[in-house]
Amino acid sequence: xxxxxxxxxAVEYLSGADSPIQFPEMPAAAPAAVRIAVVDSDSGxxxxxxxxxxxxxxxxxxxxxxxxxxxxQSMRLHAIVIDTALLGSxxxxxxxxxxxxxxxxxVVVCTGPSSVAQRVRGLRLGADDWVTKPCHPEEVLARVExxxxxxxxxxxxxxxxxxxxxxxxxxxxxMFEAFVGGRAVGLxxxxxxxxxxxxxxxxxxxxxxRVYERVWGYAMAHGDRSxxxxxxxxxxxxxLATPGWVYLHTHFGVGYRFDPQExxxxxxxxxxxxx
Amino acid sequence: xxxxxxxNRNGREFFNLFDEAGANILRAAELLDELLKAWxxxxxxxxxxxxxxxxxxxxxxxxIQLLNRKVPTSLDRQDVYALxxxxxxxxxxxxxxxxxxxxxxxxxxxxQAQDLSQxxxxxxxxxxxxxxxxxxxGDFHHxxxxxxxxxxxxxxxxxxxxxxxxxxxxxxxxxIRWKDIFxxxxxxxxxxxxxxxILESIVVKHA
Numbered sequence: 175x176x177x178x179x180x181x182x183x184a185v186e187y188l189s190g191a192d193s194p195i196q197f198p199e200m201p202a203a204a205p206a207a208v209r210i211a212v213v214d215s216d217s218g219x220x221x222x223x224x225x226x227x228x229x230x231x232x233x234x235x236x237x238x239x240x241x242x243x244x245x246x247q248s249m250r251l252h253a254i255v256i257d258t259a260l261l262g263s264x265x266x267x268x269x270x271x272x273x274x275x276x277x278x279x280x281v282v283v284c285t286g287p288s289s290v291a292q293r294v295r296g297l298r299l300g301a302d303d304w305v306t307k308p309c310h311p312e313e314v315l316a317r318v319e320x321x322x323x324x325x326x327x328x329x330x331x332x333x334x335x336x337x338x339x340x341x342x343x344x345x346x347x348x349m350f351e352a353f354v355g356g357r358a359v360g361l362x363x364x365x366x367x368x369x370x371x372x373x374x375x376x377x378x379x380x381x382x383x384r385v386y387e388r389v390w391g392y393a394m395a396h397g398d399r400s401x402x403x404x405x406x407x408x409x410x411x412x413x414l415a416t417p418g419w420v421y422l423h424t425h426f427g428v429g430y431r432f433d434p435q436e437x438x439x440x441x442x443x444x445x446x447x448x449x
Numbered sequence: 450x451x452x453x454x455x456x457n458r459n460g461r462e463f464f465n466l467f468d469e470a471g472a473n474i475l476r477a478a479e480l481l482d483e484l485l486k487a488w489x490x491x492x493x494x495x496x497x498x499x500x501x502x503x504x505x506x507x508x509x510x511x512x513i514q515l516l517n518r519k520v521p522t523s524l525d526r527q528d529v530y531a532l533x534x535x536x537x538x539x540x541x542x543x544x545x546x547x548x549x550x551x552x553x554x555x556x557x558x559x560x561q562a563q564d565l566s567q568x569x570x571x572x573x574x575x576x577x578x579x580x581x582x583x584x585x586x587g588d589f590h591h592x593x594x595x596x597x598x599x600x601x602x603x604x605x606x607x608x609x610x611x612x613x614x615x616x617x618x619x620x621x622x623x624x625i626r627w628k629d630i631f632x633x634x635x636x637x638x639x640x641x642x643x644x645x646x647i648l649e650s651i652v653v654k655h656a
Contacts, residue, residue, distance in 0.1 A: 241617075248618025393618030395559065395627075397610070403489065403557035 208322065211235040211246060213256040214284065216307075223255070223311040230315065243271045250391035251279040252325075253318045257307075258285050258296065266299055273300020280321035284314055338373045341434030342416040345373050352415075359415040364389060365408050368401075372422065372432035381429040382449050402449060405430055424449050463512070463521050463529060464584045470508045470536040471573075471580030477501035477543045478573035478637075482566040484547055488558045498547045505540035509533045528651050535644035536580075539573065542637035546630050553626040561610035562627070565603060565634040572599040572641040579648055586655040589648070596645035603638035607631055 210227060214220050215238045227234040235249065240260050254272070258265040272281055283296050284305045293304045302321035305314055338345040344353045350366045352359040361369065367389045372380055382401045386394035394401070405422060412421055423431045429449050477498055484494040512533040521529055549555075575596050579589035610631045614624045 245617045390620065392620035392623070393616065395616065395619045395623060396613035397560035398557065398623070399559060400557040 208232040208252045208318075209235075209250060210253045210255065210318065211237055211249060211251050211279075213237045213240050213246075213254065213260065215239070215260055216257065219307070219311075223314060226311040226315060240268065243268060244393075246272065247278070248387060248391075248393040252322050253280040253282065255282045255284050255314060255318060258283050266295065269296055269299045269301055280318065280325045282314065282318050282321055284309065338370070340373055340376065340432070341419045341421060341436070343373075343412070343419075343421065343434070345370055352412075354415045357415070359411050361408070361411065364404060365411065368404050369408055369432075372430055376432050376434075379425045379429050379431045383429075385429060401430075405449075461584075462515055462519075463524060466508055466512050466515065467532065467536075467580045467583050470505065470512075470533070471577035473501055473504050473508060474536055474539045474543070474641075475570075475573040475577040477505070477540045478566070478570040481543050481547050481634075482563075482570045484550070485558050485563050485566045488550060489556065495547045495551060498544050502540050502544035505537050509537040523655075524651065525654065528647055528654075532644060532647045532651075535640050535647060536576075538640035539576075539637050539644065542633045542640060543569065546633040546637065549626070549630045549633065553629070555626060555630075559610070559627055561606055561613065562630060562634065564606045565610070565631065565638070568599050568603045568606065569634060569638050569641070572596050572603075572638055575599070576641050576644055576648075579645070583648070583651075586652050590652070593645045593649050596641050600638055600642040603635055607635045 210232055212220055212223060212227075212234055214223075214236075217238075220236050220238075224234055224236050235251075240256070246254060258269065261268050269281065269283070272278060278300070280302045281300060282303045282305060283301045284307060286307050288296075288304075288306065296304055302324065303317045305317055337347070342354050343359075345366075346353060347370060350361070350363060352361055352366065352369060368385065371385060371388050383394045385401045386392070386398070389404075390400065405424075409422055412419070418436060420435050420437050421432060423433055425431060426449060480494050480498045480501065484491060484498070487494075512529060516526060516529055520526070572595075575592040579592040579596075582588045611628065614627055
């Protein structure tokens with residue numbers, strides 16, 4: 175493995191105490207607890223990069239073999255550094271799948287020499303950046319930071335500046351709160367995220383597993399009743415704040431649907447049931 | 450001399466305390482079952498489970514004190530001590546499981562925990578029924594068989610519960626919290642089986 179040996183030698187030389195190269199410190203505004211996965215079997219490179227990531231306070235998962243894309247997605251990562259050489263012919267499908275998720279992390283491909291066509295294809299399929307080995311961990315880190323910055327800017331830009339108005343509710347993402355006639359409903363952060371997620375897809379059934387993954391940031395364990403409990407809490411608060419309206423509907427065995435409906439007084443509200 | 454002494458006053462004191470212990474473990478298991486069904490809305494039930502745990506300690510203490518003072522004429526001393534300890538374990542583990550719900554700041558129950566609490570409740574109900582008839586040795590074979598069956602059921606649920614926790618992508622904090630709770634509940638069910646086995650050996654000795 176010439177490339178690996180060279181990479182190791184190069185990064186050890188460059189990151190050594192006698193290194194003449196001085197890097198500027200990370201700006202104070204840099205994210206404090208970035209979660210990153212490094213999918214690479216080049217132990218020397220991973221060791222040096224892992225050390226550097228630890229030094230800047232990032233939470234790094236070092237994975238010598240590529241896990242399933244769903245597993246990476248459920249880790250609630252900000253970024254992934256991946257050597258596509260580990261994936262062989264599956265590399266393109268993997269990259270595409272990785273970037274196809276709504277809350278996909280920034281993907282930086284860090285691999286050996288490649289052709290222009292390969293790099294273009296990778297970037298078009300969803301990679302945010304492409305670094306060719308041998309490379310310095312400081313450069314990888316800086317590229318990851320830049321990719322995360324771009325993602326965050328894009329996320330902010332894509333967030334609805336306008337509140338969601340439905341029934342008597344006004345859902346304000348900028349305040350993490352919902353209001354009825356100007357009065358706050360009094361939602362916790364998690365309750366707000368749950369309401370916002372469902373309200374952003376009005377009329378559509380969102381499966382419980384999907385709700386859990388988006389609001390809690392992890393895969394839902396079989397049997398976990400967290401989503402049901404939080405929907406119940408949310409319903410109680412909405413019922414108090416806006417009686418006469420039903421917002422959340424249960425689809426048994428599947429999930430929940432946001433669909434504001436005004437109900438007659440004698441009509442029984444669709445409340446209390448769990449999916 | 451026969452070890453049976455149905456009218457013996459010493460024996461009656463032991464039997465009464467075991468009867469109390471049976472009612473106490475059943476009460477604790479019922480409360481845990483209710484707590485898990487209503488969690489997080491009914492957190493006040495933990496206090497009542499703690500009272501059961503203290504009551505269990507009191508009964509165990511009374512049994513050991515009685516054992517030190519008097520010779521049980523119809524039961525082996527070792528059996529009395531082992532049975533008292535097993536029953537104390539049932540309520541101790543039950544209380545620990547309930548306590549962990551608060552300590553670990555559990556947001557919502559898991560179905561498998563509700564299933565385990567149901568098994569524990571049934572197991573304690575059978576054990577309590579057997580203990581209430583301890584004076585008439587041998588009249589509770591069905592209950593003891595049922596406790597053993599429920600223990601196997603508990604093992605099965607625990608295995609499934611652990612498998613669900615160790616699936617890909619689960620929050621490690623969820624794994625840590627629930628693994629502890631599941632294991633405490635399973636230990637309570639195991640302690641029921643231990644108590645049932647001791648009762649079985651008592652029956653054999655008096656056959």
